[in-house]
Amino acid sequence: MRKIITVSREFGSGGREFGKRLAEHLGVGYFDGEVVEALARQTSLDKGYLDKVLENGVTHFPASYANSFSRISAASNSAMLIAKQHNVIKEIAKNNDCVIVGRGADSVLDDLKPFKIFVYADMAAKIARCRGRMPEGENPSDKELEKKIKGIDKGRRTTHDLYSSFVWGDKAAYNLCVNTSGLSIESVVPAVAEIISDYFKN
Amino acid sequence: MRKIITVSREFGSGGREFGKRLAEHLGVGYFDGEVVEALARQTSLDKGYLDKVLENGVTHFPASYANSFSRISAASNSAMLIAKQHNVIKEIAKNNDCVIVGRGADSVLDDLKPFKIFVYADMAAKIARCRGRMPEGENPSDKELEKKIKGIDKGRRTTHDLYSSFVWGDKAAYNLCVNTSGLSIESVVPAVAEIISDYFKN
Numbered sequence: 001m002r003k004i005i006t007v008s009r010e011f012g013s014g015g016r017e018f019g020k021r022l023a024e025h026l027g028v029g030y031f032d033g034e035v036v037e038a039l040a041r042q043t044s045l046d047k048g049y050l051d052k053v054l055e056n057g058v059t060h061f062p063a064s065y066a067n068s069f070s071r072i073s074a075a076s077n078s079a080m081l082i083a084k085q086h087n088v089i090k091e092i093a094k095n096n097d098c099v100i101v102g103r104g105a106d107s108v109l110d111d112l113k114p115f116k117i118f119v120y121a122d123m124a125a126k127i128a129r130c131r132g133r134m135p136e137g138e139n140p141s142d143k144e145l146e147k148k149i150k151g152i153d154k155g156r157r158t159t160h161d162l163y164s165s166f167v168w169g170d171k172a173a174y175n176l177c178v179n180t181s182g183l184s185i186e187s188v189v190p191a192v193a194e195i196i197s198d199y200f201k202n
Numbered sequence: 203m204r205k206i207i208t209v210s211r212e213f214g215s216g217g218r219e220f221g222k223r224l225a226e227h228l229g230v231g232y233f234d235g236e237v238v239e240a241l242a243r244q245t246s247l248d249k250g251y252l253d254k255v256l257e258n259g260v261t262h263f264p265a266s267y268a269n270s271f272s273r274i275s276a277a278s279n280s281a282m283l284i285a286k287q288h289n290v291i292k293e294i295a296k297n298n299d300c301v302i303v304g305r306g307a308d309s310v311l312d313d314l315k316p317f318k319i320f321v322y323a324d325m326a327a328k329i330a331r332c333r334g335r336m337p338e339g340e341n342p343s344d345k346e347l348e349k350k351i352k353g354i355d356k357g358r359r360t361t362h363d364l365y366s367s368f369v370w371g372d373k374a375a376y377n378l379c380v381n382t383s384g385l386s387i388e389s390v391v392p393a394v395a396e397i398i399s400d401y402f403k404n
Contacts, residue, residue: 177379
């Protein structure tokens, strides 16, 4: 049985760091942007373009897409690329013990009984984390950052739920939900890895 | 700073075993029925009676309480006892590093920054666990057990939420949510204890 761990996460909660450290600790493959890179190779499309389409999902279009034909065409293009991304994810999981971050992997791989983690945090912690990663010179207010964080998570939830039998972030669908506020991700990852080992033993 | 851990749990998920093993592993006090025992001593009321009143909360009354006066009187009695129970919980937390299971401790002690765990499980796992603890001779159907489990959790949620600023089981309010399905509680408790140690270090 493949050891597959999916990490879904709120923006700013440290989910990516969590997933990366977890993969390192477990000695398995780590897949995040790698999924899009594989898709870019397959489709000969630009990775930056794919990132944008896949992140915004099927519900947000540029304001320039004023008429409904443009919108339908964009939606069907986006849906097609998301379906292709799902195939890439299945292929990865077939060939590797791995940690996959985001990209609907929790739902796409559900039949394979992955260990599903949801990483989240209090808003204050997420704002602080985002601020720590801002390019120099940028100094948005807390309110602006909160709006950005909520907007990104709304996009993730919408895209996820369109292709899933469960709701993004609903704890019932996950094996473990970790609130990173007040925790050192580096310190707790080994403990989480032990819980995961127990799951794959049973 | 006191190390206080609250364990809230779905009925049948193994939350009590989880809390007990956690307290043993951490070498701190374990409080569950002990809270009611202390309350029984304080009020000179029977523990069995208190269990019933505190478990059913303020919304369920015996059918015999037909008129509204009986209902109001029962509700105010129940509310008074719940308030007294909260004082017992605060007293325990003042004097002991501890694990407290249920009883609204997650909300009552929130100011003390406890490490708050929510233990849950898939319905099939909860049914199996309940069935394993049935007295000999009892053999309810899965449907009956599911109804019972949902009913008990509804009571817990209702009573909790009346006295809390957050919703029972809403992951945002907890530090860690553990789905025990597919895990051995005994095996994973040491790992959870490590996560808790990190929380109290920071």
